[in-house]
Amino acid sequence: AQTVTQSQPEMSVQEAETVTLSCTYDTSESDYYLFWYKQPPSRQMILVIRQEAYKQQNATENRFSVNFQKAAKSFSLKISDSQLGDAAMYFCAYRSLNTGNQFYFGTGTSLTVIP
Amino acid sequence: DVKVTQSSRYLVKRTGEKVFLECVQDMDHENMFWYRQDPGLGLRLIYFSYDVKMKEKGDIPEGYSVSREKKERFSLILESASTNQTSMYLCASSLLWGAVAFFGQGTRLTVV
Numbered sequence: 374a375q376t377v378t379q380s381q382p383e384m385s386v387q388e389a390e391t392v393t394l395s396c397t398y399d400t401s402e403s404d405y406y407l408f409w410y411k412q413p414p415s416r417q418m419i420l421v422i423r424q425e426a427y428k429q430q431n432a433t434e435n436r437f438s439v440n441f442q443k444a445a446k447s448f449s450l451k452i453s454d455s456q457l458g459d460a461a462m463y464f465c466a467y468r469s470l471n472t473g474n475q476f477y478f479g480t481g482t483s484l485t486v487i488p
Numbered sequence: 489d490v491k492v493t494q495s496s497r498y499l500v501k502r503t504g505e506k507v508f509l510e511c512v513q514d515m516d517h518e519n520m521f522w523y524r525q526d527p528g529l530g531l532r533l534i535y536f537s538y539d540v541k542m543k544e545k546g547d548i549p550e551g552y553s554v555s556r557e558k559k560e561r562f563s564l565i566l567e568s569a570s571t572n573q574t575s576m577y578l579c580a581s582s583l584l585w586g587a588v589a590f591f592g593q594g595t596r597l598t599v600v
Binding site: 377379382408410415416417418419420423464466468470474475476478479480481 | 519521523528529530531532533536538546576578580584585588589590591593594
């Protein structure tokens with residue numbers, strides 16, 4: 374089974390500053406999807422951003438962007454101009470396109486935004 | 489918008505009770521998933537289903553079963569609830585291949 378590692382249990386950032394959340398994964402597959410999900414205190418998991426492994430270009434969604442390094446199996450999330458509403462638990466996830474079609478999640482990073 | 493609805497946000501049950509957690513999605517998704525979320529452990533897959541009446545075990549199926557009689561509904565069953573099943577349970581659904589998973593709001597289950 375694939376494993377997803379988030380090595381930062383907690384992070385903090387000043388409002389309006391930039392923060393980067395780390396994620397690494399282990400796989401022998403060449404085609405897959407990677408995701409960042411956000412879980413605010415309301416508990417509703419929300420998709421932040423998605424990256425297809427076959428695309429070299431890093432995905433961006435407004436203030437959120439990723440640094441996808443396929444060879445290094447690294448998928449970090451950069452949040453620019455941090456806002457109070459960005460405070461949440463962030464989960465990195467991997468989805469295989471092959472057997473199982475499952476999602477594999479990391480253990481999460483709790484992000485605090487300091488006013 | 490896709491909507492995934494879990495029947496309860498909070499549930500308190502007694503040890504030994506049979507517990508049903510219901511999940512309904514409104515977007516005709518083939519895949520449905522049940523996860524358990526515990527602090528420091530992330531989301532762990534209990535069971536998933538890729539079609540009606542089809543089910544596959546995830547990483548932690550022991551003590552759980554599932555039912556999918558209709559495409560839109562996926563039920564998680566705790567046959568005999570135990571205190572170590574106190575947790576947050578998340579349901580999700582997605583299209584069959586490569587697509588985003590949409591989540592319900594979670595059920596926080598306490599077994600006393």
